[in-house]
Amino acid sequence: MWKFDKRAGDVLVWALVLTAPFWLPALGSYVELGTRVVIYALAAMALNFLLGYTGVLSFGHAAYFGLGAYGTALTIKYLCPSTPVGMLAGTVLGTAAAALIGPLIARLRGVYFAMCTIAFGQVFYFIAFQWRSLTGGDDGVSAWHRMPLDLGFTTIDILNNNKAFYYFCVLVLAASAAAMAYLLRSPFGRTLLAIRENERRARFLGIPVDRHIWMSWVISCFFVSVAGTLFTLMNDFVDPRAVRWDQSGNFVIMAVLGGMRSFWGPLIGAAIFLILQDYVSSHTENWMSFVGLFFVLIVLFFPRGVLGLIRRKSAS
Amino acid sequence: MSLLKVENVSKRFGELVAVNDVSMTVEPGELRAVIGPNGAGKTTFFNMISGFLTQTSGRIIFDGDDISNLLPARRVWRGIARTFQITEVFPELTARENLRIAVEVAAGYRVRTRLSRDADSEVKARVTDLLDMSGLIDKADRLVGELSHGDQRATEIMMALALKPRLLLLDEPTAGMGDQETYDIAQLIRKLHKDQKLSIVLIEHDMRVVFHLADRIMVLAEGMMLAEGTPQEIARNEAVQEAYLGKAA
Secondary structure, three states: OOOOOOOHHHHHHHHHHHHHHHOOOOHHHOOHHHHHHHHHHHHHHHHHHHHHOOOOOOOOOOHHHHHHHHHHHHHHHHHHHHHHHHHHHHHHHHHHHHHHHHHHOOOOOOOHHHHHHHHHHHHHHHHHHHHHHHHHHHEEOOOOOOOOOOOOOOOEOOOOOHHHHHHHHHHHHHHHHHHHHHHOOHHHHHHHHHHHOOEEEEEEEEOOOHHHHHHHHHHHHHHHHHHHHHHHHHOEOOHHHOOHHHHHHHHHHHHHHHHHOOOOOOHHHHHHHHHHHHHHHHOOOHHHHHHOOOOHHHHHHHHHHHHHHHHHHHHH | OEEEEEEEEEEEOOOOEEEEEEEEEEEEOEEEEEEEOOOOHHHHHHHHHHHOOOOOEEEEEOOOOOOOOOHHHHHHHHHEEEEEOOOOOOOEEHHHHOOOHHHHHHHEEEEEEOHHHHHHHHHHHOOOOHHHHOOHHHHHEHHHHOOHHHHHHHHHHHHHHOOOOOOOEEOOOOOOHHHHHHHHHHHHHHHHHHHHOOEEEEEEEEEHHHHHOOOOOEEEEOOOOEEEEOOOHHHHOOHHHHHHHHHHH
């Protein structure tokens, strides 16, 4: 019987991701869909660092995704027309906001934590919506575009070459995934698993649980900010929808759909979500109903998500 | 100097006085049992020592320092480790991983993102030692949630021990166990007490275990201290027999 090997899974994921721009058009799709999957996969994996590996559910990650996006867009438009500088500014902005808000919510658990993350998330949504002079309000930040990457000896044209931009996003995803995997395999990462598994035991081993949840939250928000910077670069545009609560909900759906106990689960979830969206929305406006139905079925029958299902099949 | 001094602690939950003005002194190397009928306030008493609950009044002195208002994690850092009446482990991790987390935290590596090769092998060796001592070595790589109740208990005790505590608090270590498992756990506790000179306070319902292990026994009833003394004294105490042993027999 075919056995699901973890390393084989990694190889398969990377083979698919690295070749996507070549087979996606052949399937009648387009490279940008792949780019979107990669960016949302990073956001969902970042959320899952907190949800799947620390056991804490955030419904407000769109705020930090959005701060990353706005920070990048505004920096490139007004301050410095450079892609890396814009990304750096966006990431710093998102992470700093998360670090400041973290202590206010790190003591809360379960529904209370989730509610407060939504509340703080909506604060940023309304700022983006109301502060017209800076953010353009409902119209968003437009009339700018990402800049080609100048490496000194050569220039990579991520602006006009959509494959180049795709691989740039894959590179960022790979670096982020490697960093998260590294953290999770460290003593620090194991304290997060301990908190997920049994908070009381973790506390009575001498782990200052609230402080570690704060750290996990900041790390998670850091990576979701990075995803936000890529998101705005992809669109050459950002508006308040990037920050809205339903965006946070989408990250959670992706992580749960793919399997939040699997490292690559959120990536699979993001792919399923966005392909469904792309396909169904070309037939009906109510594409969300189908995604919702699919989500409910997965949660009801395969609570470990799609990857969890594959694991179980191959283990039996 | 006494290792632990509990001075006149009380705990109220609204109208209910769960623990009423109880004091206890534990000397280094002592094994103290706390017994009493259900609802006597034993676990509440324990929870105040470990910091799980804050006392309404009274003080807790550990090794000369007032720890009455310290958070649980800080009490652990000072050397107080505990187990729970209902086993608290990391069910979806293996026994080895459970112990590894405890060993790493105890070694001060909780925020490290990497370990040197030496540190890593030291941690692994210590985990193997603990697995050996508890007889869990054959089941080390199975998920703790799939192990028997007795093995889960043993895992929890070894996790507490991994912290190299100076005082170990065991809340009904043999609860829900068969005779063989009870015997094994009792032998393990005895070994820790006799060989490693570990100071232990345990709550226990099994009188064979209590009288076999304890240096001194404290009896609680309805939140108050009924008696305290050596096992012989407690066995002879009429108030105890009436309130507790009499009923149990």
